[in-house]
Amino acid sequence: MNRFLLNISYIGTNFRTNIVSGIQKTFNKADEARVDTKTIQGCIELGLRALHPINEIQTVLSSRTDAGVHALHSTLHVDLQRRNSEPFDPTTITCVLNSLLHKNGLPIRVLSTQQVPENFHCRYNALGRTYLYRFAVAKGSNRCANPLKNHNFYAFLPVEEIDRCFFLQNSNFDIERLRSGTRMFLGLHNFRTFMNVSRQHSPTRDHPRYTLRVIDEINVKPGKSVAIGANAEKSESLYHYWDIEFKAKSFLYKQVRRMVGALLALATGRIDERSIYEMLTIPSKNSWDNRVLLSPPYGLYLCRVHYNEKDLELPKNTNKNELSTAASEQTLGS
Structure with a gap:
C-alpha cells in the first residue's frame, strides 16, 4: 500500500463540500460509470477508480470548506495498492484524474501528485492554512x-x-x-x-x-x-x-x-x-x-495548505531508482 498526496484546486460554486459528517459512498455495478457531482471528494474518488487499485478508495481531506467556497490549493491523501504491489506513477494519477474531470466538465483540477510516507496525514501534518x-x-x-x-x-x-x-x-x-x-x-x-x-x-x-x-x-x-x-x-x-x-x-x-x-x-x-x-x-x-x-x-x-517539506519526503531507504523504473514500466491498472 502506498500513500499519495494530491494537491487540488476547484471552483466551489456548484458543489456541496460539507463532508464533516463523513459520508461513506457505495456504488453498485450500475453506478460505476456515473460521476458523483455533489461533492468534490466524491468526484476525486470516482476518478481514482479508473486506476483500478485493489483496495477500497477512501480519501482524507486536509480542510473542510463551506459550500460555495473555492480553493486555489487544497490537499487530500489516499492509499492506493496495485496488483503488482508497485507504486503508481504520481504523474499518471494526475493526468488520469484531470482527463476525467475535464471530460465531465467538472471545475476541479489536480495540480500535482506525490508519493508520501505511509504515516503522513494531510490534515494533522499541516503547519497552517492561508485563506483569502x-x-x-x-x-x-x-x-x-x-x-x-x-x-x-x-x-x-x-x-x-x-x-x-x-x-x-x-x-x-x-x-x-x-x-x-x-x-x-x-x-x-x-x-x-x-x-x-x-x-x-x-x-x-x-x-x-x-x-x-x-x-x-x-x-x-x-x-x-x-x-x-x-x-x-x-x-x-x-x-x-x-x-x-x-x-x-x-x-x-x-x-x-x-x-x-x-x-x-x-x-x-x-x-x-x-x-x-x-x-x-x-x-x-x-x-x-x-x-x-x-x-x-x-x-x-x-x-494554501502549508507543510514541512521534510514530512513529505519518503524514507531514505526507499530505492528511488527502483521506484522510477517501476513507474516507467507500469501500465494503467496493471
Missing part, C-alpha cells in the same frame, strides 16, 4: 440619493466576477477602519462566538479548548478585477477591489466568513470596535451581534 477573501466596494456610493437609479452598483457587474467576489455599496465604507479592526483578531482568542451555531453541540466541540485559535497574520491589500478585455477596464473604474488574507494553523467552521462579516460591519458603521471586543472576550453563541451579516461563501478562497 475578495470583495469590491462601488465607487461614488454617495452620489445618488436613490441607489436604484443611475448607480454604478446596479449599472454594471462583470460577468467574470459572478460568484467569485463579494460586491457591496456603502457611502460610509472606511477601509482604514477595517484595517485597524483586523488587529483585534490577531493572536490567541476563544472564537466560540465566531463558530457556526450548528457546530457547537458535541462532546468535543463543547470542550473549552476546542475553540481556541491563534491567528498569525491578517493582511488587507488592494485587489484587482479578474475580468478581461473591456470589462476589466470598466470594473476598475467603478469598483475598489480589496483582498483580506488570513493565516493560521486552523480555523473553526465558518470562522473566516464570520470574521469578514464583522470587519465589513465595522467598516460600514453598523457596529463599532466595542462590539468585536465583546464577541471575542465573551465567547458564546449568545454574544454574536446580529447586526453582523455572515459574508457570502463565494468571496472566500483557500489559498
Whole structure:
C-alpha cells in the first residue's frame, strides 16, 4: 500500500463540500460509470477508480470548506495498492484524474501528485492554512440619493466576477477602519462566538479548548478585477477591489466568513470596535451581534495548505531508482 498526496484546486460554486459528517459512498455495478457531482471528494474518488487499485478508495481531506467556497490549493491523501504491489506513477494519477474531470466538465483540477510516507496525514501534518477573501466596494456610493437609479452598483457587474467576489455599496465604507479592526483578531482568542451555531453541540466541540485559535497574520491589500478585455477596464473604474488574507494553523467552521462579516460591519458603521471586543472576550453563541451579516461563501478562497517539506519526503531507504523504473514500466491498472 502506498500513500499519495494530491494537491487540488476547484471552483466551489456548484458543489456541496460539507463532508464533516463523513459520508461513506457505495456504488453498485450500475453506478460505476456515473460521476458523483455533489461533492468534490466524491468526484476525486470516482476518478481514482479508473486506476483500478485493489483496495477500497477512501480519501482524507486536509480542510473542510463551506459550500460555495473555492480553493486555489487544497490537499487530500489516499492509499492506493496495485496488483503488482508497485507504486503508481504520481504523474499518471494526475493526468488520469484531470482527463476525467475535464471530460465531465467538472471545475476541479489536480495540480500535482506525490508519493508520501505511509504515516503522513494531510490534515494533522499541516503547519497552517492561508485563506483569502475578495470583495469590491462601488465607487461614488454617495452620489445618488436613490441607489436604484443611475448607480454604478446596479449599472454594471462583470460577468467574470459572478460568484467569485463579494460586491457591496456603502457611502460610509472606511477601509482604514477595517484595517485597524483586523488587529483585534490577531493572536490567541476563544472564537466560540465566531463558530457556526450548528457546530457547537458535541462532546468535543463543547470542550473549552476546542475553540481556541491563534491567528498569525491578517493582511488587507488592494485587489484587482479578474475580468478581461473591456470589462476589466470598466470594473476598475467603478469598483475598489480589496483582498483580506488570513493565516493560521486552523480555523473553526465558518470562522473566516464570520470574521469578514464583522470587519465589513465595522467598516460600514453598523457596529463599532466595542462590539468585536465583546464577541471575542465573551465567547458564546449568545454574544454574536446580529447586526453582523455572515459574508457570502463565494468571496472566500483557500489559498494554501502549508507543510514541512521534510514530512513529505519518503524514507531514505526507499530505492528511488527502483521506484522510477517501476513507474516507467507500469501500465494503467496493471
